[in-house]
Amino acid sequence: MIHVRQLSASLALRDGGDGRTLVGPLLPWDVEARVVDQGRLVTETFQRGSLEGTDPARIPLTATHPRDAGTLPIGRTLTIEDRADAAWGEWLVSDTMIGNEVLALARDGVPLGLSIGFEEVRGGSRWSADRSKVTRTRATLDHIAVVRVPAYAGAGVAGVRMATARAENMATLIALLRSHG
Numbered sequence: 001m002i003h004v005r006q007l008s009a010s011l012a013l014r015d016g017g018d019g020r021t022l023v024g025p026l027l028p029w030d031v032e033a034r035v036v037d038q039g040r041l042v043t044e045t046f047q048r049g050s051l052e053g054t055d056p057a058r059i060p061l062t063a064t065h066p067r068d069a070g071t072l073p074i075g076r077t078l079t080i081e082d083r084a085d086a087a088w089g090e091w092l093v094s095d096t097m098i099g100n101e102v103l104a105l106a107r108d109g110v111p112l113g114l115s116i117g118f119e120e121v122r123g124g125s126r127w128s129a130d131r132s133k134v135t136r137t138r139a140t141l142d143h144i145a146v147v148r149v150p151a152y153a154g155a156g157v158a159g160v161r162m163a164t165a166r167a168e169n170m171a172t173l174i175a176l177l178r179s180h181g
Contacts, residue, residue, distance in 0.1 A: 020093045021078065022061075022106060024158035025086035026114055026144065027051065033152045043133045050124070050136050051087050056080045061091040062145045063098045065117055074099040077144065089144070102146050103160065112157045113150030117142040 029048040034041060059080070060073030075093040093099040106112055124138030150156060 018092075019160065020075075020095070020099075020103060022075075022091045022093060022102075022146075022157045022160055024088065024114065024156050025083075026080065026089040027116060028086040028152055029084075031152050037134065040131075042131070044136065045134075046136045046139070048084075049082060050139050051080060051141060052082065052138075054080050054141050056089070059141050060143050061093065062143050063102060064147075065115065065145050066143060072096075073143070074102060074146075080141075091144070106157050106160050111148075113147045114156050115145040115147045115150055117145065 027046050027050075030045050032043050032045055035044045036042075037044065056077040056079055059077040061075035061077060062071060063074045064071070073094075074096060075091050078090040078092055079088075081088045093103050102112070118136075118139040118141050120136075121138040121140055124136060126135045126137060127133070146157070
């Protein structure tokens with residue numbers, strides 16, 4: 001069963017890259033969120049290291065949570081890095097209609113969040129005695145979706161990498177204009 005969680009953070013394009021790479025915190029560690037788990041409202045947290053062993057190349061970026069196998073991705077995950085505050089990621093957004101819309105929103109500074117789709121790993125969930133709280137110690141990512149309103153505070157696009165050649169050309173143009181101005 002694929003579980004979905006929407007996480008709140010600043011997802012954005014990062015300067016100094018190809019202009020199609022989103023970067024940001026994917027999953028904050030030890031941040032509580034109220035989520036529906038198998039029909040019940042529970043408080044959930046993810047423990048640092050819970051995504052260890054994830055192969056980024058196998059995790060698609062989507063514009064919505066896939067409803068079936070026909071939902072196409074808008075890009076691919078390049079990296080997932082375990083940092084002190086969160087799992088951070090980088091995603092290459094494909095040159096598609098929906099991918100270009102997501103990039104335009106990020107460039108315009110529209111707040112974008114991230115939502116994960118994951119599968120529980122046997123023994124990877126620690127439940128409270130009353131089963132009202134769960135800490136995920138291990139999870140297998142299925143996909144990552146760009147969303148408007150995430151469930152977890154601290155997950156989203158922080159930057160977009162811009163094309164280096166374009167930035168260098170712009171710097172040269174500005175220098176020329178200043179020298180002749």
